[in-house]
Amino acid sequence: MARIDLDHIRHAYMPNPARDEDYALREVHHSWDDGGAYALLGPSGCGKTTLLNIISGLLTPSEGKILFDGRDVTGLQPEERNIAQVFQFPVVYDTMTVSDNLAFPLRNRGMAEAEVKKRVAEVLEMIDLGDIAHRKARGLTADLKQKISLGRGLVRADVNAILFDEPLTVIDPHMKWQLRSQLKLLHRRFGHTMVYVTHDQTEALTFADKVVVMYGGEIVQIGTPQELFERPSHTFVGYFIGSPGMNVLPVTLEGANARLGQHSIVLPGAAGPTIGKRTELGIRPEFVHLGREGMPVTIDKIEDVGRQKIVRAAIEGHELAIVLDEDSSVPADPHVTFDPAGINIYADDWRMKLGG
Numbered sequence: 055m056a057r058i059d060l061d062h063i064r065h066a067y068m069p070n071p072a073r074d075e076d077y078a079l080r081e082v083h084h085s086w087d088d089g090g091a092y093a094l095l096g097p098s099g100c101g102k103t104t105l106l107n108i109i110s111g112l113l114t115p116s117e118g119k120i121l122f123d124g125r126d127v128t129g130l131q132p133e134e135r136n137i138a139q140v141f142q143f144p145v146v147y148d149t150m151t152v153s154d155n156l157a158f159p160l161r162n163r164g165m166a167e168a169e170v171k172k173r174v175a176e177v178l179e180m181i182d183l184g185d186i187a188h189r190k191a192r193g194l195t196a197d198l199k200q201k202i203s204l205g206r207g208l209v210r211a212d213v214n215a216i217l218f219d220e221p222l223t224v225i226d227p228h229m230k231w232q233l234r235s236q237l238k239l240l241h242r243r244f245g246h247t248m249v250y251v252t253h254d255q256t257e258a259l260t261f262a263d264k265v266v267v268m269y270g271g272e273i274v275q276i277g278t279p280q281e282l283f284e285r286p287s288h289t290f291v292g293y294f295i296g297s298p299g300m301n302v303l304p305v306t307l308e309g310a311n312a313r314l315g316q317h318s319i320v321l322p323g324a325a326g327p328t329i330g331k332r333t334e335l336g337i338r339p340e341f342v343h344l345g346r347e348g349m350p351v352t353i354d355k356i357e358d359v360g361r362q363k364i365v366r367a368a369i370e371g372h373e374l375a376i377v378l379d380e381d382s383s384v385p386a387d388p389h390v391t392f393d394p395a396g397i398n399i400y401a402d403d404w405r406m407k408l409g410g
């Protein structure tokens with residue numbers, strides 16, 4: 055297991071990149087803890103796979119260095135980096151049995167057979183494939199084959215990191231949930247450094263201790279699921295995490311108040327100067343209270359989603375989503391107030407610190 059340092063990494067696929075837009079990864083400079091479970095989350099094309107391939111060694115970054123426990127591995131091939139990888143599609147040996155597939159990476163490194171058996175038995179139990187341990191991989195379903203791939207990724211205890219690139223794509227939705235929970239347990243039990251690429255927020259939030267949100271070739275926030283929910287660093291994080299995403303409303307700032315049309319909203323603190331910057335107020339639908347007091351809204355529709363209702367409303371000509379408990383009712387003359395604890399202020403999309 056290793057700490058991973060990404061030291062001023064930039065990557066462009068084109069020769070002679072000049073502008074920021076020429077880079078698939080604009081600048082990544084972070085340290086990831088030894089034994090951390092990280093999910094790389096972001097929309098298609100934001101640079102997740104590029105970053106993962108730089109960590110694995112499939113790609114050499116145009117600029118910057120990558121270090122495992124302080125050792126520069128930038129110039130090393132994947133096989134020299136001592137990592138395990140699980141890809142989107144299963145990579146298994148069809149002619150081998152399930153348990154021989156799992157044993158392969160261990161035997162390959164000359165592990166004693168008694169130790170191999172013990173470790174394989176452990177992994178078989180964890181991924182729940184004990185019943186078919188002696189069956190050939192050929193003919194198994196894609197689900198089962200991908201479980202073998204996951205098991206192969208987990209079988210070695212001595213790897214620096216395990217990298218997963220959208221590993222549950224081919225897995226049946228019900229089993230997805232099961233495997234995600236199992237991976238989380240395995241992480242707790244073995245403490246590997248894990249990096250998990252996905253564009254699915256549920257997958258990221260259930261798997262990871264820390265979610266790395268990427269957007270346009272940059273890491274816009276690294277945080278716990280709770281931090282991403284409560285304090286999105288960038289408006290994109292607000293939109294992308296949560297369902298529905300954060301409401302973002304244009305405002306002008308007046309000390310510790312934000313003006314939205316004709317309304318003045320009290321902020322948790324005063325914002326610094328924002329001259330020439332676009333200022334917006336972010337509030338998650340869960341922090342908007344619907345009642346008879348506050349700012350008037352018009353209601354467009356109400357969606358029933360299990361234990362909650364999502365109210366689609368408009369305030370001062372802007373869309374506003376509100377989350378209500380299923381038994382709350384919508385007043386005839388609806389108004390809203392914003393819970394100050396849920397208010398964030400953004401200048402040119404980045405969250406501002408509010409003073410006391």
Ligand SMILES: Nc1ncnc2c1ncn2[C@@H]1O[C@H](COP(=O)(O)OP(=O)(O)OP(=O)(O)O)[C@@H](O)[C@H]1O
Pocket residue numbers: 067078096097098099100101102103104105253
């Ligand atoms: N081999 C390549 N040659 C040129 N451009 C590439 C190459 N691979 C990726 N890109 C570009 O780099 C950017 C980042 O791509 P990347 O595959 O890392 O994104 P991603 O977040 O993993 O997307 P997805 O979720 O669709 O896999 C995109 O604009 C993509 O078109």
